[in-house]
Amino acid sequence: MTDPTPTTRLAAEETVERVDRFPRDFRWGLATAAYQIEGAAFEGGRGPSIWDTFAHTTGLSKHGDTGDIACDHYHRWQSDIELLASLGVTDYRLSVSWSRLQPSGTGELNPVAVEYYRGILAGLAERGIRPLVTLYHWDLPQPLEDAGGWPVRETAHRFAEFAIRVVEALGDVANDWVTLNEPWCSSFLGYGNGAHAPGRADYRAAIHAAHHLNLAHGLAVAGIRAASPGASVGITNIVTDIVPATDSPDDAAAAERLDAASNRIFLDPVYLGEYSAAVWDTLGDRGLTDVVLDGDLVIIGAPTDFAGVNHYQRVIASHAPDQQIQVTERPAEPATTSFGWSVVPESLTAVLTRVAREFTSLPLYVTENGASYDDYVDPNGDVVDTERVAYLRGYLGAAADAIDAGVDLRGYYAWSFLDNFEWAEGYSKRFGLVWVDYGTQERIPKLSAHWYRRLITEHQEAVANTTA
Ligand code: FCB
Numbered sequence: 001m002t003d004p005t006p007t008t009r010l011a012a013e014e015t016v017e018r019v020d021r022f023p024r025d026f027r028w029g030l031a032t033a034a035y036q037i038e039g040a041a042f043e044g045g046r047g048p049s050i051w052d053t054f055a056h057t058t059g060l061s062k063h064g065d066t067g068d069i070a071c072d073h074y075h076r077w078q079s080d081i082e083l084l085a086s087l088g089v090t091d092y093r094l095s096v097s098w099s100r101l102q103p104s105g106t107g108e109l110n111p112v113a114v115e116y117y118r119g120i121l122a123g124l125a126e127r128g129i130r131p132l133v134t135l136y137h138w139d140l141p142q143p144l145e146d147a148g149g150w151p152v153r154e155t156a157h158r159f160a161e162f163a164i165r166v167v168e169a170l171g172d173v174a175n176d177w178v179t180l181n182e183p184w185c186s187s188f189l190g191y192g193n194g195a196h197a198p199g200r201a202d203y204r205a206a207i208h209a210a211h212h213l214n215l216a217h218g219l220a221v222a223g224i225r226a227a228s229p230g231a232s233v234g235i236t237n238i239v240t241d242i243v244p245a246t247d248s249p250d251d252a253a254a255a256e257r258l259d260a261a262s263n264r265i266f267l268d269p270v271y272l273g274e275y276s277a278a279v280w281d282t283l284g285d286r287g288l289t290d291v292v293l294d295g296d297l298v299i300i301g302a303p304t305d306f307a308g309v310n311h312y313q314r315v316i317a318s319h320a321p322d323q324q325i326q327v328t329e330r331p332a333e334p335a336t337t338s339f340g341w342s343v344v345p346e347s348l349t350a351v352l353t354r355v356a357r358e359f360t361s362l363p364l365y366v367t368e369n370g371a372s373y374d375d376y377v378d379p380n381g382d383v384v385d386t387e388r389v390a391y392l393r394g395y396l397g398a399a400a401d402a403i404d405a406g407v408d409l410r411g412y413y414a415w416s417f418l419d420n421f422e423w424a425e426g427y428s429k430r431f432g433l434v435w436v437d438y439g440t441q442e443r444i445p446k447l448s449a450h451w452y453r454r455l456i457t458e459h460q461e462a463v464a465n466t467t468a
Helices: 006-011 050-055 073-086 111-126 142-146 154-170 183-192 203-227 249-272 277-291 296-300 346-359 386-404 423-428 447-467
Strands: 027-031 091-095 130-136 176-181 232-238 241-244 306-310 314-319 327-331 364-368 409-415 434-437 442-445
Touching: 027 364, 027 447, 050 142, 050 423, 073 111, 073 442, 091 409, 111 130, 111 154, 130 154, 154 176, 154 203, 176 183, 176 203, 183 203, 183 232, 183 249, 203 232, 203 249, 203 277, 203 296, 232 249, 232 364, 241 249, 241 346, 249 277, 249 296, 249 314, 249 327, 249 346, 306 346, 346 364, 346 386, 386 409, 386 447
Parallel strands: 027 091, 027 409, 091 130, 130 176, 176 232, 232 306, 241 314, 306 364, 364 409
Antiparallel strands: 314 327, 434 442
């Protein structure tokens, strides 16, 4: 007699208490990004992006890992979308690689890359899965970085041109677009502390980059509307829940500065059409006044159709005079994920209710949420990631709490479909609901994938019962 399979072990796991807490047309998705899964870095006419350069620079990514092969999704996309469909999801968030589609960062799109993405999008349509396409998930073509990168205003125009060309080429097989993924990471990690590509550490350049990313979003929205009038378009921001360490005025002010430099610098201009006083006070002299030109905020504040929220962390902010913007931060609870992040489900309720209350009445989507754990294949060949099941259960309950509180939340995309190249952490961090053996490229749905499929089925059955 063999040990229980993941499915029978799953019987012991509880599902979300009440699937009827989610609206009947709630969308259930999984998310990925091009550089993290595609591989085939030198095929099909693809050019180098800043992530190729960064990962190939000694000492910058863990163990020197690169996305050269990653999950080899470029060659395996057909079986991967079959696997995705077998998990029962209604939606899939993917990104297109700028350096695959437009290697020089300007001009005609590469037809080989267009055909590749058309194949994936048509395959998703055949399986009834709605795609949400991110146009920029951090892979700036290297020639644009060589010309100055995001700290340079021209890059925003290059992105808008790229977005228009992509929507012209793929707009008949995709209708839902995310302009940028987490511009906070692109600017503050990419140019501020150098933890991400292109690895520059210059805080002023990071603030210039942040504004130009906001501008790129606004220019792209206008371009996408013109190219595809029926398209649905939004931006995905990471929204961090920031709590002051104590009730002292110093810590309260530190939390406000951190909020300005992580959340507000991106949420304010897109949803409120201005940078708030907190943003100007914190970042004005540090670079923002250098780059904001007349008319920019009107462009950036162009109406969108939905708001994407990525959420991973609640952090505690303390006044720290010797630090950048005089703040230091730490995880809210002991770090129980392998990334050093803590698990605080109610922080998702907090950020969703905050975005709805302070920033926008648009429909919201959780476009990423998830955790990395020390998963392993057991002697039965199973990956029993009970920690991830508990995580998803907790955060989906917290999402349902936000819905109960009146938030117009329309869908949830777990990060991630597959284990993948986790940026500077290389292959050391596994966020997938599906295990990837990088040596053989075998995929094994983890316990969490079985759990998620069951949740989706239960929700669909509950909807069918109320209709009957
Ligand atoms: C987010 C990124 C995503 C992934 C997760 C863990 O910040 O958007 O690509 O790396 O973190």
